[in-house]
Amino acid sequence: MATSEEILSTLAELVYDVADVPVEDVQLDKSFVDDLDIDSLAMVEIIVGIEEKFGVTVPDDEAKNLKTVGDAVTYIEQAKA
Amino acid sequence: MTLLARTGARYARILGVGRALPSRVVDNAEMCTYIDSSDEWIRQRTGIVERRWIADGESVETLARDASLEAIANSGVAPADIDAVIVSTVSYFHQTPGLAPKLAFQLGAIGAAAYDISAACAGFCYAIAQAEALIRSGAATHVLVVGAETLSRLTDLSDRSTAFLFADGAGAVVIGPSDVNGISPVVWGSDGEAGPTIHQATDWEGAVRDQTWPYIWMDGRQVFRWASGFVADAALDILEKSGLTPDDLDTFIPHQANNRITDAMLRHLKLPEHVKVARSIVNYGNNSAASIPIAMSEMLASGEAKSGDTALIIGFGAGLVYAGQVVTLP
Numbered sequence: 001m002a003t004s005e006e007i008l009s010t011l012a013e014l015v016y017d018v019a020d021v022p023v024e025d026v027q028l029d030k031s032f033v034d035d036l037d038i039d040s041l042a043m044v045e046i047i048v049g050i051e052e053k054f055g056v057t058v059p060d061d062e063a064k065n066l067k068t069v070g071d072a073v074t075y076i077e078q079a080k081a
Numbered sequence: 082m083t084l085l086a087r088t089g090a091r092y093a094r095i096l097g098v099g100r101a102l103p104s105r106v107v108d109n110a111e112m113c114t115y116i117d118s119s120d121e122w123i124r125q126r127t128g129i130v131e132r133r134w135i136a137d138g139e140s141v142e143t144l145a146r147d148a149s150l151e152a153i154a155n156s157g158v159a160p161a162d163i164d165a166v167i168v169s170t171v172s173y174f175h176q177t178p179g180l181a182p183k184l185a186f187q188l189g190a191i192g193a194a195a196y197d198i199s200a201a202c203a204g205f206c207y208a209i210a211q212a213e214a215l216i217r218s219g220a221a222t223h224v225l226v227v228g229a230e231t232l233s234r235l236t237d238l239s240d241r242s243t244a245f246l247f248a249d250g251a252g253a254v255v256i257g258p259s260d261v262n263g264i265s266p267v268v269w270g271s272d273g274e275a276g277p278t279i280h281q282a283t284d285w286e287g288a289v290r291d292q293t294w295p296y297i298w299m300d301g302r303q304v305f306r307w308a309s310g311f312v313a314d315a316a317l318d319i320l321e322k323s324g325l326t327p328d329d330l331d332t333f334i335p336h337q338a339n340n341r342i343t344d345a346m347l348r349h350l351k352l353p354e355h356v357k358v359a360r361s362i363v364n365y366g367n368n369s370a371a372s373i374p375i376a377m378s379e380m381l382a383s384g385e386a387k388s389g390d391t392a393l394i395i396g397f398g399a400g401l402v403y404a405g406q407v408v409t410l411p
Contacts, residue, residue: 018345039126041302041341044302044305044309045345048309048345052310060302
């Protein structure tokens with residue numbers, strides 16, 4: 001079972017790969033759109049990446065609620081629990 | 082009584098490729114007179130700088146003919162030796178007869194088996210799979226495969242989520258027998274459950290009854306999700322079925338749906354730096370079944386790709402349908 005820190009670290013690498021956002025900027029309180037400047041297409045690719053890297057499914061209804069990095073980490077934790 | 086069977090060539094390969102683009106250039110500035118958008122937004126979201134639409138005197142028929150003439154000339158095959166013609170299109174508005182018989186006649190492929198297929202943006206790769214099978218089974222010797230579209234005729238210019246994408250054009254290849262294999266096993270399939278993801282807003286009956294038009298409607302977000310995940314996985318499967326690794330590729334020619342989809346696929350495939358990637362969407366937009374042969378022809382003409390190069394091609398679109406192969410460039 002991955003810790004929150006491990007999930008955040010993997011997620012930060014994913015966000016870097018997709019959107020070129022520095023890993024250290026990907027913090028729990030950051031908004032994907034407003035703080036990290038990630039557009040809707042990049043967000044879709046991050047969702048696809050989350051599904052692959054963490055082995056979880058993120059339905060569109062849920063994806064819409066993942067506004068911050070913290071939202072995503074919490075979702076992944078709960079989906080894997 | 083014993084039914085006779087026949088066998089054909091051991092292998093098939095592409096012998097020549099051609100393209101035809103309409104004369105009218107529609108840049109993003111003109112596009113933004115139809116929709117509330119901006120050049121910057123369109124470029125950032127799609128990579129498209131300009132697209133081509135047919136002008137007076139041009140049609141899906143003239144584009145198909147011109148692309149075919151170039152492909153036949155480049156192949157060195159006499160038109161009379163082409164014994165099958167497959168046209169992939171979703172924008173030839175005569176439901177019957179199909180475009181292929183007329184095209185075969187115009188080109189001098191007199192008497193060739195000729196039919197249209199409808200597999201949207203995957204249509205070119207679907208038709209390549211058919212051509213390869215026809216040649217190897219002995220049902221045909223030289224097959225002309227054409228992707229021809231005038232999507233401008235199905236574009237809703239009030240839909241700011243799709244209007245800037247769709248475009249017109251045609252590409253064609255001649256495929257024939259070969260001593261060495263030039264077309265890998267196809268990887269293909271469909272997902273009809275997700276059909277509504279890309280569909281026409283109405284059928285012809287509804288269009289006539291309601292005085293509307295059967296525009297193409299698309300859920301871009303869903304298409305992006307499918308293409309960057311499932312379709313990218315299919316591309317890896319093509320490599321595996323071909324017995325190749327990404328290092329063996331020279332060229333990657335995905336359907337030109339959106340540069341951002343191509344970028345996402347590249348991240349997924351982890352192709353090495355030396356692989357040249359088709360980006361013809363920048364100047365030609367998304368012309369569905371025509372996009373792969375147009376890009377192939379452009380890359381060869383510009384010298385970016387060379388005859389004999391190993392290219393991964395993959396198409397995906399309305400259906401949903403997808404198909405792809407590894408091919409040796411002519």
